Amino acid sequence: EPEVTQTPSHQVTQMGQEVILRCVPISNHLYFYWYRQILGQKVEFLVSFYNNEISEKSEIFDDQFSVERPDGSNFTLKIRSTKLEDSAMYFCASSRARANPYDLQYFGAGTRLSVL
Amino acid sequence: DQQVKQNSPSLSVQEGRISILNCDYTNSMFDYFLWYKKYPAEGPTFLISISSIKDKNEDGRFTVFLNKSAKHLSLHIVPSQPGDSAVYFCAASPPSLGTDKLIFGTGTRLQVFP
Structure with a gap:
């Protein structure tokens, strides 16, 4: 069964460093998303991304964050200068069509980001 | 800002019995709800959904009930099996507002014991 793949599974970085989290969405999907879960929280x-541009972003997604689809398969989340509070599990998701209710979002296993 | 709340962080149920997981929401504009299940080291996987035009949706052992007046939904698992042990997330979405984002609760960890 096709799945969303995320790498690495765990990333450790120093505060102030740049990190890039990588995702390979399901191949025929057109809509891409990033979510995060801080430990113990929801x-x-x-951000959501379609047709090579951001379609929606939350208040969390400030200028330190960016997303890119550098080629036909990868979808990346970059954090330019990491802060301690960026430590979280980051989930990538994709959907074939516009989600909710038209199609489902399929999630990857996540990348645990630890900022020291 | 907890628009979706799962007030029980954990639930323990004996195999064969019913598991009832609860979820409350605050925004009446939410009109589509989903339950996702998450095993350790895996991503959330879709379980079942319900549109606000319905009050019940059933899929095998899983049934979701929606009470719009109370802004409450629940997931029933009957009978519960040890393989159901996972974290269950309730999620809401307001597609009528043109957004695809999911708004999640904090999750309930279900443990089904023999």
Whole structure:
């Protein structure tokens, strides 16, 4: 069964460093999303992406964050200068068509980001 | 800002019995609800959904009930099996507002014991 793949599974970085989290969405999907979950808290929406541009972003997704689809398969989340509070599990998701209720979002296993 | 709340962080149920997981929401504009299940080291996987035009949706052992007046939904698992042990997330969405984002609760950890 097709799945969303995220790498790495765990990323450790120093505060102030740049990190890139990578995702390979399901191949025929057109809509892409990033969510994050800080330990013990809810899963929070960060950004949605369609047709090579951001379609929606949350208040969390400030100028330190960016997303890119550099080629036909990868979807990346970059954090330019990491802060301690960026430590969280980051989930990538994709859907074939506009989600909710037209299609489902399929989630990857996540990347645990630890900022020291 | 807790628009979707799951007030029980954990639930323990004996195998074969019913598991009832609860979820409350605050925004009456939410008109589509989903339950996702998450095993350790895996991403959330879709379980069942319900539109606000319905009050019940059933899929095998899983049934979701929606009470719009109370802004409450629940997931019933009957009979519960040890393989159901996971974290269950309730999620809401307001597609009528043109957004695809999911608004999640904090999750309920279900443990089904023999």
